[in-house]
Amino acid sequence: MAYHTDIQISICGSAGDGTIAVGDIFKRAMAHVGYRVIAFDQYPAEIRGFGKCIARTRVATSRVYSMKGYSDVLVSLNDMHAIPHVGEVRNYGALIYDSAPMSAVAEGAHISGHLKPGHIPYALPMREVSELATGANRSRNFVALGFVAGLYQLPQDAFHHAIAAKFESKAAAVTKSALAAFDSGFEAGAASYQFDDVRIDAPRGRKNAHEARMMTGNGAIVQGCLDAGIETFFGYPITPATGIMERLAVEMPRRGARLVQTEDEIAAISAAIGAGYAGSRAATATSGPGLSLMTEMMGLGVMAEVPVVIFVSQRGGPSTGLPTKTEQSDLNLAVWGGHGDAGRIVLAPTNVEGCRRCAGRAFELAEQFQVPVIVLVDLYLSNRYETVFLQDENEFLPKDWKQTATPRAGYRRYELTTDGVSPRCIPGEVGGIHTATGLEHDEYGNPSDSARTHTLMTEKRYEKLQAAIKHPGINFTKRFGDSGKVEVGLLTWGSTFGEALEAMLLAQKEGIRCAATKVVMLSPFPVRPVLRFYKDCQQILVPELNYTGQFAKLLSGEIVLPVTRISHTTGAPLDVSTLLEAIRKAARKHRRQHNTT
Amino acid sequence: MTSSTHHVVLGNGIAGNHAASVIREREPDARITLVSAGALLFYNRYDLPNVFRGRQHWVDYLVHPPEYYESRNITLRRKTQVTELDTRTQTLSLAHRETLHYDKLLIATGGHAYIPERLLDYTKLMLGFHNFIVAMQVQKSVRKGGTVIMLGGDVMGIDLARTIIATGHRVILVLDPRTFWPHDVTPSDRVKYLQALTNMGVEVQDSGRVERIEMINGTGSGRRVFLENGGHIRGDVVMPFYGIVPTVDFLATSGIDMERGILVNPQLQTVRDNIWAAGDVCQIWSAEHNAYRFFYGYRNVKTMGEVAAHNMTGKQATFTSTVNEKLVVNRDGSLYSPFWEHD
Numbered sequence: 001m002a003y004h005t006d007i008q009i010s011i012c013g014s015a016g017d018g019t020i021a022v023g024d025i026f027k028r029a030m031a032h033v034g035y036r037v038i039a040f041d042q043y044p045a046e047i048r049g050f051g052k053c054i055a056r057t058r059v060a061t062s063r064v065y066s067m068k069g070y071s072d073v074l075v076s077l078n079d080m081h082a083i084p085h086v087g088e089v090r091n092y093g094a095l096i097y098d099s100a101p102m103s104a105v106a107e108g109a110h111i112s113g114h115l116k117p118g119h120i121p122y123a124l125p126m127r128e129v130s131e132l133a134t135g136a137n138r139s140r141n142f143v144a145l146g147f148v149a150g151l152y153q154l155p156q157d158a159f160h161h162a163i164a165a166k167f168e169s170k171a172a173a174v175t176k177s178a179l180a181a182f183d184s185g186f187e188a189g190a191a192s193y194q195f196d197d198v199r200i201d202a203p204r205g206r207k208n209a210h211e212a213r214m215m216t217g218n219g220a221i222v223q224g225c226l227d228a229g230i231e232t233f234f235g236y237p238i239t240p241a242t243g244i245m246e247r248l249a250v251e252m253p254r255r256g257a258r259l260v261q262t263e264d265e266i267a268a269i270s271a272a273i274g275a276g277y278a279g280s281r282a283a284t285a286t287s288g289p290g291l292s293l294m295t296e297m298m299g300l301g302v303m304a305e306v307p308v309v310i311f312v313s314q315r316g317g318p319s320t321g322l323p324t325k326t327e328q329s330d331l332n333l334a335v336w337g338g339h340g341d342a343g344r345i346v347l348a349p350t351n352v353e354g355c356r357r358c359a360g361r362a363f364e365l366a367e368q369f370q371v372p373v374i375v376l377v378d379l380y381l382s383n384r385y386e387t388v389f390l391q392d393e394n395e396f397l398p399k400d401w402k403q404t405a406t407p408r409a410g411y412r413r414y415e416l417t418t419d420g421v422s423p424r425c426i427p428g429e430v431g432g433i434h435t436a437t438g439l440e441h442d443e444y445g446n447p448s449d450s451a452r453t454h455t456l457m458t459e460k461r462y463e464k465l466q467a468a469i470k471h472p473g474i475n476f477t478k479r480f481g482d483s484g485k486v487e488v489g490l491l492t493w494g495s496t497f498g499e500a501l502e503a504m505l506l507a508q509k510e511g512i513r514c515a516a517t518k519v520v521m522l523s524p525f526p527v528r529p530v531l532r533f534y535k536d537c538q539q540i541l542v543p544e545l546n547y548t549g550q551f552a553k554l555l556s557g558e559i560v561l562p563v564t565r566i567s568h569t570t571g572a573p574l575d576v577s578t579l580l581e582a583i584r585k586a587a588r589k590h591r592r593q594h595n596t597t
Numbered sequence: 598m599t600s601s602t603h604h605v606v607l608g609n610g611i612a613g614n615h616a617a618s619v620i621r622e623r624e625p626d627a628r629i630t631l632v633s634a635g636a637l638l639f640y641n642r643y644d645l646p647n648v649f650r651g652r653q654h655w656v657d658y659l660v661h662p663p664e665y666y667e668s669r670n671i672t673l674r675r676k677t678q679v680t681e682l683d684t685r686t687q688t689l690s691l692a693h694r695e696t697l698h699y700d701k702l703l704i705a706t707g708g709h710a711y712i713p714e715r716l717l718d719y720t721k722l723m724l725g726f727h728n729f730i731v732a733m734q735v736q737k738s739v740r741k742g743g744t745v746i747m748l749g750g751d752v753m754g755i756d757l758a759r760t761i762i763a764t765g766h767r768v769i770l771v772l773d774p775r776t777f778w779p780h781d782v783t784p785s786d787r788v789k790y791l792q793a794l795t796n797m798g799v800e801v802q803d804s805g806r807v808e809r810i811e812m813i814n815g816t817g818s819g820r821r822v823f824l825e826n827g828g829h830i831r832g833d834v835v836m837p838f839y840g841i842v843p844t845v846d847f848l849a850t851s852g853i854d855m856e857r858g859i860l861v862n863p864q865l866q867t868v869r870d871n872i873w874a875a876g877d878v879c880q881i882w883s884a885e886h887n888a889y890r891f892f893y894g895y896r897n898v899k900t901m902g903e904v905a906a907h908n909m910t911g912k913q914a915t916f917t918s919t920v921n922e923k924l925v926v927n928r929d930g931s932l933y934s935p936f937w938e939h940d
């Protein structure tokens with residue numbers, strides 16, 4: 001029987017140990033030789049200091065959808081930080097650690113005292129090996145990386161290539177010492193007897209393997225923006241959205257586009273709305289705290305019907321909260337945030353490829369429906385690496401797609417049309433003079449507080465969005481798993497979908513009839529397909545990373561049927577095994593009620 | 598003793614494991630730490646010859662699964678080499694620069710292969726059979742129908758020779774005064790036992806001691822053993838079987854009384870408070886012999902673990918051996934050591 005490789009390696013160290021760097025090299029090397037990779041790094045909130053860093057990489061021979069809830073291998077570059085994670089390693093999995101620490105360790109402070117009986121220890125004098133190979137102890141991380149590669153007989157060349165690429169812009173001596181440390185570790189690993197049962201078989205030959213790219217959710221958003229021809233971006237840095245601006249800042253000027261770092265989030269959204277009003281493909285990016293500041297101006301975008309795209313990457317809140325931890329607790333703010341009846345489009349991609357697609361389509365939707373569009377991700381998806389096979393870069397519609405009706409005398413910028421979408425004109429177009437205002441206005445844009453105008457205009461601003469659900473370029477909901485009636489259904493959104501899908505696949509293997517539906521469009525809400533799914537499921541589970549069940553409540557506002565909430569607020573992604581257990585429990589309940597086995 | 602007593606058992610072999618489980622039975626709340634220099638859980642070394650019969654996964658040799666230790670709340674510290682014992686502060690120094698405090702300590706570090714001094718230069722050209730990795734190395738080094746050269750020929754070697762021959766290989770045994778270790782063999786018995794070895798298919802080589810060992814053609818595989826009388830023999834591997842010596846190097850500065858092994862009274866207590874020793878590492882006072890002596894073999898070692906555990910937990914138990922120490926020639930002419938019987 002063909003063996004399916006599916007392993008997760010975690011490297012844990014302190015800031016400054018080079019944990020994330022070697023984790024990055026590991027995933028790039030593995031992706032380069034054709035494995036499917038998903039990786040998620042955790043790093044401390046403090047910019048300076050010695051906080052914990054963990055680089056987790058899942059490597060598989062076929063597609064996988066989330067991180068695993070356990071690791072097959074844990075490498076410790078810092079025992080104090082790694083000890084709490086020892087329990088993540090499964091029986092007969094490996095722990096690789098430094099057997100020659102620099103100074104004496106207090107009783108109980110060495111990781112060897114915390115291994116479970118089922119773990120396989122590999123004690124490697126990392127510091128000594130590094131000193132011998134490079135003359136300094138700084139390259140312990142590369143020694144450890146080499147050991148992993150040697151122990152599991154991974155292609156040394158791919159690692160050499162990834163190391164050289166990583167240090168391309170550094171002095172040659174840096175690459176040389178990293179390679180020397182890596183090779184010494186590799187030798188030690190290759191000479192070690194492999195007692196653990198971690199197997200990494202050669203990747204399956206995939207025709208377009210060379211087209212695979214490693215990308216984060218933020219990287220994919222950037223790619224989507226570029227492929228859609230973004231013209232202006234205004235932003236203010238905030239974790240975990242900063243990466244979007246950083247990359248755009250490199251790429252946009254090369255393409256003649258403009259990026260401005262503003263003094264704050266209010267300025268960023270204001271400028272982006274201004275650019276959108278002027279006909280530019282414009283966007284901004286922020287996180288929950290920044291979105292709070294942006295909501296007032298978003299109302300202007302809704303009222304003045306200006307296209308603008310807002311990328312929001314959620315982190316733990318409220319307030320400054322957990323800047324480097326993930327959470328899905330800004331759904332309410334994204335969908336409802338702000339004053340007045342301010343309908344907008346909210347898209348929530350579920351994976352890295354989806355980030356690119358939603359980013360590109362967001363510009364189309366914003367222009368088509370003349371409205372702010374929020375693309376809502378979270379830190380887990382923003383920072384998660386996946387191997388992706390990208391579509392044609394020209395798949396997104398160009399800006400002038402169904403742009404305006406011809407300006408004419410008596411032009412009504414906010415004309416009440418059958419689909420609610422009015423003919424748009426950008427400043428400077430002959431015959432297109434109109435007033436754009438945050439005040440309620442009539443069809444010409446003239447301020448009006450008449451009851452009839454406000455009623456009709458509010459209706460128009462909501463009604464036009466209904467057509468967005470039919471946009472052909474995005475699956476606004478998608479069902480996976482068993483078709484027809486099922487015992488358990490999972491309704492999910494955003495990054496949590498990966499874990500839900502993995503749990504569902506495992507449950508199916510256990511004979512539970514189940515299905516999972518992802519909801520990519522949160523506003524306007526795609527009621528029909530979700531209701532169809534509801535009707536097929538005996539029990540519905542709604543997992544999400546917030547305390548109050550924000551998505552479940554969004555659902556119950558649209559469809560009054562019971563769901564079981566699975567809320568999780570640890571700052572970390574949901575565990576597949578937790579979800580699997582919840583599915584089993586729901587299936588047992590259903591079987592008890594129906595007396596079936 | 599109170600429930601907070603920390604029992605440290607040094608050695609994850611037969612003696613250490615039996616001791617740990619008896620301590621747990623007698624003191625359900627005590628803290629127990631089992632320390633081992635090796636990477637693996639306790640496995641059955643007696644069965645290692647079976648690597649020649651295709652049993653090549655270490656898990657197949659496990660005596661207890663991981664859950665055994667978890668359910669008994671025994672902390673297992675593997676890859677943990679003890680380098681020093683300080684009886685004053687009751688601490689063990691570990692090679693990775695950690696210290697481990699004990700309230701009561703059992704030393705059960707067993708023994709390792711004895712190599713005569715004249716052969717120490719050739720250590721790298723020989724392979725023992727003392728753990729799973731080395732056993733696998735031996736098996737991989739012997740070609741189909743190939744030859745194993747055994748030096749000395751203690752009882753472990755003889756036991757292994759039986760399987761090697763049964764799986765289609767040759768065994769050449771270079772005799773030594775320590776052949777049949779640990780059995781005391783009279784000159785007349787020796788002739789009888791050598792005949793039994795021949796009956797078993799062992800090719801006995803009695804041309805004097807080993808002078809030197811060489812690698813054939815420098816290829817890494819294949820060895821040539823030169824004997825004192827000038828002749829030489831060729832084989833795939835050379836294995837020293839001259840008996841074992843106790844592993845006590847880390848005790849050099851401990852102040853514990855030692856001869857070759859750790860000296861203990863019949864209650865297995867050392868001269869130091871709160872320290873006991875059991876298994877191949879200790880020499881027990883024998884009133885009968887008016888000397889400290891070793892008691893080898895599974896049954897003795899297991900009993901020692903139990904006796905030490907009882908005494909560490911407040912009972913007065915005394916070690917006595919009931920094992921027959923004489924080699925026996927079977928009806929079919931082969932050799933059998935009741936001393937070497939195991940469960």
Ligand SMILES: Cc1cc2nc3c(=O)[nH]c(=O)nc-3n(C[C@H](O)[C@H](O)[C@H](O)COP(=O)(O)OP(=O)(O)OC[C@H]3O[C@@H](n4cnc5c(N)ncnc54)[C@H](O)[C@@H]3O)c2cc1C
Nearest residue numbers: 608609610611612634635678679706707876877894895937
């Ligand atoms: C291949 C083979 C076959 C055998 N067959 C038989 C047989 O058939 N019948 C029989 O009766 N006997 C047999 N024996 C002998 C038997 O294995 C020993 O008598 C027995 O294992 C001794 O048990 P022990 O608990 O005293 O020590 P061991 O089993 O040797 O265990 C010693 C433990 O101490 C640990 N240790 C040592 N030094 C340190 C240190 N400094 N720090 C930390 N840990 C340390 C080691 O890691 C190990 O876990 C055989 C031996 C071998 C090698």
